[in-house]
Amino acid sequence: MSVRRLAEDQFQPATFAFSAENTVFEAATIAKYPEGRQQSAVIPLLMRAQEQDGWVTKATIEYVAEKLSMPYIRVLEVATFYTQFQLKPVGTRAHIQVCGTTPCMLRGSDELIKVCQHKIHHDPFHTNAEGTLSWEEVECQGACVNAPMVIIFKDAYEDLTPERLEQIIDEFEAGKGADVPVGPQINRHLSAPEGGPLTLLDDIKPVRTNLDPKPEPAAEAVSVPPADAGHPKDTAPETDKSLKTPVTAPAAAAANAKEAEKGESTTTSTKPAAKRGSKAEGAPAAEGAVAGADKPKRTRKAKPEGEA
Numbered sequence: 542m543s544v545r546r547l548a549e550d551q552f553q554p555a556t557f558a559f560s561a562e563n564t565v566f567e568a569a570t571i572a573k574y575p576e577g578r579q580q581s582a583v584i585p586l587l588m589r590a591q592e593q594d595g596w597v598t599k600a601t602i603e604y605v606a607e608k609l610s611m612p613y614i615r616v617l618e619v620a621t622f623y624t625q626f627q628l629k630p631v632g633t634r635a636h637i638q639v640c641g642t643t644p645c646m647l648r649g650s651d652e653l654i655k656v657c658q659h660k661i662h663h664d665p666f667h668t669n670a671e672g673t674l675s676w677e678e679v680e681c682q683g684a685c686v687n688a689p690m691v692i693i694f695k696d697a698y699e700d701l702t703p704e705r706l707e708q709i710i711d712e713f714e715a716g717k718g719a720d721v722p723v724g725p726q727i728n729r730h731l732s733a734p735e736g737g738p739l740t741l742l743d744d745i746k747p748v749r750t751n752l753d754p755k756p757e758p759a760a761e762a763v764s765v766p767p768a769d770a771g772h773p774k775d776t777a778p779e780t781d782k783s784l785k786t787p788v789t790a791p792a793a794a795a796a797n798a799k800e801a802e803k804g805e806s807t808t809t810s811t812k813p814a815a816k817r818g819s820k821a822e823g824a825p826a827a828e829g830a831v832a833g834a835d836k837p838k839r840t841r842k843a844k845p846e847g848e849a
C-alpha cells in the first residue's frame with residue numbers, strides 16, 4: 542500500500558462548508574450519538590464531505606475536527622487510514638476504481654488498467670486534461686464471480702471487456718453516466734451463470750416439496766395384549782397359580798363313584814376325600830370314615846427267630 546498523504550498545498554482550498562442540505566444531515570448525524578460520544582460521527586461527516594466535493598481536503602479535516610471537538614490529528618488519522626477517502630482531486634465526472642486482485646487479474650483486469658492509462662492518464666490519481674476523469678487500482682470489491690469489474694462512485698460494472706470499459710468511460714465523459722446500466726455487462730442475471738441456468742434444467746416435478754403436506758403414516762395392525770392393571774390383586778392361596786390346581790367337586794364325585802363300584806368292602810379310595818372334607822365330598826368321605834373304622838388294623842409281622 543502506498544503512503545497516503547494530503548494533496549499538495551496548491552490544490553487545497555482555503556475553507557470548507559457543508560451545503561444547506563448537508564448541514565441538516567450533519568446536525569442529524571451528530572444527534573444520533575449520546576452526549577460525549579459525538580466523535581463517532583467522524584466517518585459519516587468525512588464521507589458526506591467527499592460526496593459533496595469529490596475528495597477530502599485539509600480544510601474539511603479541520604472543519605470536522607472542530608465540529609466534533611476532536612484533535613486535528615485524530616481526524617487526519619481516520620482520513621488517511623481508510624482508502625475509501627480520496628485525498629487528492631479526482632475526476633469531476635468519474636473516478637474509476639479498477640479491481641486488480643487475483644480473480645479479476647486472471648480475468649483480464651490488466652487490460653482494463655491499460656484502457657484507463659490510455660483514455661485518462663498514465664498514472665493513477667491523476668486527472669485527464671479536462672479534470673473530468675481519473676482512475677486508481679483497488680483491492681477486491683467483492684464481485685469476483687463477475688470479474689473483471691470496476692467501481693465508479695457507488696456502482697459496480699462487472700463482466701467487463703476492454704471495449705466495454707471504453708464505452709462506459711465515454712458515457713461518463715459525455716455526462717451520461719446515469720444511463721449506463723450497473724452490474725453485469727453481459728447476458729448474465731446478477732451472479733447467475735452466463736447465458737442462463739446450466740443446472741436443474743429437467744422438467745421433472747419433485748417427488749415432494751417442503752410445501753406439500755406430509756402423508757399420514759400407514760396405521761399398523763399391532764396386537765396389544767389386555768392390560769393387567771384392572772385386575773384385583775388376589776393373594777388368597779386358593780387362587781395362587783403356582784399351587785397345584787384343586788380338585789373340583791364334579792371330578793371328586795366321579796372319582797368316588799368309581800371307587801364305590803370296585804367294591805363296598807374296600808374303602809381305601811375314600812381316604813383322599815376324607816382328607817379334603819369339602820361339602821361336595823362330604824357324604825362319601827363320611828362313609829369312608831365309617832368304613833375306615835372297619836378297616837383291619839395293620840399288625841406287625843412277627844420276625845423269625847434269630848433276626849434282630
Ligand code: FES
Nearest residue numbers: 640645681684685
Ligand atoms: S477480485 Fe475483483 S472483485 Fe474480487
